[in-house]
Amino acid sequence: MLFDVVTIGTAVVDVIMHASGSKRMLVDTKAGTLCFPLGAKFDIAEKDFLLNSGGGATNTAVTFSRQGLLAGCVAEVGEDVLGALIVEELRRDRVHPLVSVNRKMPTGLSCILVHENGERTVLTMRGASVDLSLSEIPFADVETKWAYIAPGAMPKRRVEEIIRIFEAKGAKVALNPSKAQLAKGLQGMKKILGSVDVLFVNEEEAALVTRIAREKQDAIFKVLDKAVRGIVVMTSGPNGVRVSDGKTVWSAGVFQNKKIVDRLGAGDAFGAGFVAGLLTHEKKNKSAAFSDSAISYAIRLASANATAVVEGLGPKVGILTQKHFQTGARWQKFPIHKNHTQ
Helix, strand or coil: EEEEEEEEECCCEEHHHEEHHCCCCCCCCCCCCCECCCCCCCCCHHHEEEEECCCHHHHHHHHHCCCCCCCCEEEEEECCCHHHHHHHHHHHHHCCEEEEEECCCEEEEEEEEEECCCEEEEECCCCCHHHCHHHHHHHCCCCCEEEEEEEECCCCCHHHHHHHHHCCCCEEEEECCCHHCCCCCCHHCCHHCCCEEEEEEHHHHHHHHHHCCCHHHHHHHHHEEEEEEEEEEECCHHHHHHEEEEEEEEEEECCCCCCCCCCCCCCHHHHHHHHHHHHHHHHHCCCCCCCCHHHHHHHHHHHHHHHHHHHHCCCCCCCCCCCHHHHHHHCCCCEEEEEECC
């Protein structure tokens, strides 16, 4: 089957509760802590509770599908009711579930407590989500234009092999690596970075892999531009994003939030929105995947998608459809600046 994009990574069930209605919580904003008394019981309103699928592979796949792209999701779940829920939700969002079932480990589960400022604390039982092996990925049955890899705790060597196989099949590769992988530094990540068409990092992760202070973004880009085959996308939270292809740096701020409910899934929404932008622009305009207009469109879609996601509870509720993005007046004007480095 020929897909526009296949996502590879984790699939879990998220149990999300917003703590805004809990009057006895203890908040220390300086320490960044949210505390509840031991033995206490709190009522949560229905609007402050959500149970749905999560994990990098499912979150990103839904963005691609809602943008009108044929998407498949490669992940592993347990042989249980939670695994069945993930598969059902993927199908409901018109994502093809290329899901492996683990008969020994349970489906991964995250319990997420969200503060009124949108920040959250996550308790995760990773379960089957980290047990996806190469033999369980249906490479022989899948042809795809893009592979979007959100590997989570997947071993680095397995990520290398996944990239090698998709690259050999002619697919472009986007990667949102974990901090554990980036902590191996440029030398440890050399093989991976040299095979990636789009690398997503935030400024903290970029500093981690390059060993350069996060404030020195120009220096970071010079190093990453040499290490990465394709383009580098570095997000900076409320300060927006910078994208470099080694010759040009695009920079943009963020869309103004109407409200911030939950920041969970913002990174997935941004990354998938960016690649979806490259894909849809290329299809519509028959232009090169990394043309100036394609990258500008991708930045706007990614930023809009991430903004919409943090305005709802959970990582999927706010994901934009193609129609909402293309017709919503709110998303049409977004200043993007360009600087030539060479």
